[in-house]
Amino acid sequence: DAKTTQPNSMESNEEEPVHLPCNHSTISGTDYIHWYRQLPSQGPEYVIHGLTSNVNNRMASLAIAEDRKSSTLILHRATLRDAAVYYCILPPSPGAQKLVFGQGTRLTINP
Amino acid sequence: DAMVIQNPRYQVTQFGKPVTLSCSQTLNHNVMYWYQQKSSQAPKLLFHYYDKDFNNEADTPDNFQSRRPNTSFCFLDIRSPGLGDAAMYLCATSRDRAGYEKLFFGSGTQLSVL
Numbered sequence: 331d332a333k334t335t336q337p338n339s340m341e342s343n344e345e346e347p348v349h350l351p352c353n354h355s356t357i358s359g360t361d362y363i364h365w366y367r368q369l370p371s372q373g374p375e376y377v378i379h380g381l382t383s384n385v386n387n388r389m390a391s392l393a394i395a396e397d398r399k400s401s402t403l404i405l406h407r408a409t410l411r412d413a414a415v416y417y418c419i420l421p422p423s424p425g426a427q428k429l430v431f432g433q434g435t436r437l438t439i440n441p
Numbered sequence: 442d443a444m445v446i447q448n449p450r451y452q453v454t455q456f457g458k459p460v461t462l463s464c465s466q467t468l469n470h471n472v473m474y475w476y477q478q479k480s481s482q483a484p485k486l487l488f489h490y491y492d493k494d495f496n497n498e499a500d501t502p503d504n505f506q507s508r509r510p511n512t513s514f515c516f517l518d519i520r521s522p523g524l525g526d527a528a529m530y531l532c533a534t535s536r537d538r539a540g541y542e543k544l545f546f547g548s549g550t551q552l553s554v555l
Binding site for chain 1: 445474476483484485486489491496531533538540541543544545546547548549
């Protein structure tokens with residue numbers, strides 16, 4: 331099964347960039363890397379996903395290593411509202427058409 | 442506008458008393474998922490529907506059932522809730538199977554079992 335490894339927690343300061351790492355050394359060649367976040371007392375929220383190339387959207391950027399065994403979610407300028415649990419997710423097996431959550435990284439933003 | 446709607450937001454039931462949680466979507470997505478999230482844990486996939494095709498996870502207890510009468514609605518039935526079933530239940534949808542498509546989540550139903 332494709333598994334992800336993330337730090338349990340990270341801390342950053344408001345208005346600074348945040349780099350959230352994820353290791354996925356068993357990823358298969360066709361699996362997309364997904365990132366979701368969950369604010370307190372809310373359902374998870376889609377952040378970004380990508381296959382090989384780096385991806386950007388209004389919320390964040392996703393930098394994918396050339397060998398695809400790791401990726402980094404980049405929040406360019408953190409705000410207090412970015413405090414959440416961030417999940418890096420892959421399908422649990424090659425080509426599996428579902429997403430299974432790992433433990434995620436709890437991000438704290440200091441004012 | 443809410444696209445995945447879960448009702449109720451909070452549900453209290455008694456030990457052993459059947460309970461049904463509901464989810465509706467305005468996205469016309471093919472796939473609907475149910476996740477269970479216990480306190481301080483990650484969401485755990487229970488099952489999903491691809492259109493009318495039901496897909497159960499191997500470790501989902503038989504106590505949990507689901508119905509999808511049409512594209513817009515999906516229900517989670519807990520036949521005999523135990524204290525261990527107290528959790529947040531999250532409904533999600535995707536246009537197609539989730540390996541490539543993103544998921545849209547509802548706000549969840551917090552279930553308490555007394």
